Amino acid sequence: MINANRLDTGFMKYQKEYEQAAIDVLRSGWYVLGKQVEAFEKEFAAYLGSAHCVGLDNGLNALKLAFRALDIGEGDEVIVQANTYIASVMGISMNRATPVPVETDEYYGIDPEAVKKAITDKTKAVLVVHLYGHTCRMDAVMGICREHGLKLVEDCAQSHGSTFDNRSSGTFGDIGCFSFYPTKNLGAFGDGGAIVTDNEDLDKKIRILRNYGSQKRYYNEVVGENSRLDEIQAALLRVKLSHMDELNAERDEIAKRYNAGINNPLITLPPVSDRVKCVWHQYVIRCDKRDELAEYLRENGIGTIIHYPIPPHLSQAYEYLGYKKGDFPLTERYADTVLSIPMFNGMTQEEQDMIIDRINGFK
Template identity: 45%
Template structure:
């Protein structure tokens, strides 16, 4: 079987380092925040090219607290995309604000800057572009629009650790950048975790208080906050894994290049990486209008796949109150019907990528032949 991700193999490759880091936390008994978290905050912020890093318990909490720190609240509107994980919109909703969707670029799956200005109203306070699948959104026009309208830009970089846009790391491009350390991410904890990075010390101070019950110091609660602290064990493990992230990223990019060469030659719709971006391939996503048959065929071959995401947020029952209908964001809807994520992890071998690609090509050809027969068969 070829797994979709292989966290066990990765763990065994760094087992001694990870085990030593975990034992260190057990010895120190700094289980919540503590020195390992503080060191990781500094190291990850520096990796992103940002001045401050604030560790939290999930990527969702990172988005939530970044929005609150930026002053987003009840009655405000925040522009984002519907083709993302629900957490992007949910974090906006948690603040009392309303998510306002704009469609995606059909090639990159990221926010279409040309759609933003028509969505701006007097209530708009922020834009949340999503760096989806490991590729940065087209940030220059997004930032230019935000500056003209006095809007905060909060990057959802939860799938894009180490991705670059025109030579700059995501997370450091807008006012705040939000990351997830869910286990399957390019930089994943052994459990949950998240971080906000920013160059604004006022935002950083507010988020540090909000993650810890609004406390400026112990039992001195300045704000009504939350219990969103990053655990010491997560900080220690993430420090170890951060040292390997660049090598893992290049391994992902090499695997993606192998997929591109094999699948592209056969006419399969492969990811469109912008020439100004460094795509880090959190996911390797192809497109097909025969997705169910292809996914079932790959499963029968022992190849795991995923769908990210089968329903755009504006059509989910959870956000029915927004009143959207099928057809409102056609590029997002079409992508949701066609995307299929193939196995992608740093340890993916050349033999495994070849096996997956060969299976995709064979099954795609078979489904096309079946369709042709169905169309040409006499009634």
């Protein structure tokens, strides 16, 4: 069986380096907010081309703290693409702000035209999500935010290293939010997250918020949280970050083989804008007979996942927003037809060839 995702093969690529990094932290006697987190923050900010990075405990809390630091809360509206993982929307609503979903574009990102139409006098920010590793149309979105005085937050949980016009995702908005959940392109060995920003005040604010609202121990300026990245995760992330370009290049090779090999007319391949470097967090195909295809592949020893079968506006959690089926037809059509096929570091060429062969054999 080839699973849709696999983490041990990625670990084994640099096993010695990871093990050494973990042992060094274990032996150091320092486990929270120390040299490793500090070094990772500097290295990740430099990798992206951002001025500051703050290591956090997960991607959801990165989003939550981003909106909190921007003073967005009750009575404020935040525009977000309907076609996303539900955590994006939760980062908004956990601050008691109102998520306003808008339709997606053909690259599964936010549709800038839909953003324009959704702006009201309560709109305070736009949250873009670079889904599947493909950067959103940032020139258009930035133009709209500038024109209307809106804050811009980027959900980069799936886009470590992706670019739009050669600029890294996470560096366009006021704040870029990252997840280091193990399956992510830059995945930790447990939970992790970060924000990046060029704004010194926001950097400082989020540093304080992540640590009980204090800069100096026992001097608490605000009611903060405990939202810190561990030393051990930071040390492991530093190892992976040093190989990030190789890891993303390997995903790109897999995507190229899929693009060249899959020729079944029942399948739509992932579209990529020529202004974007996609980092292939997922390789997502579409098929009108999606459920049959998934079952056929399972019978042929190939695992798949649906990212995502229920868009947030149709989830039970967001029933209170009052949306119904049919409100975002393209997003809903994607939810009914998308299928993520295996994409992970360490996949063999034989595995890729078999996947291509089986997909082409589906009728």
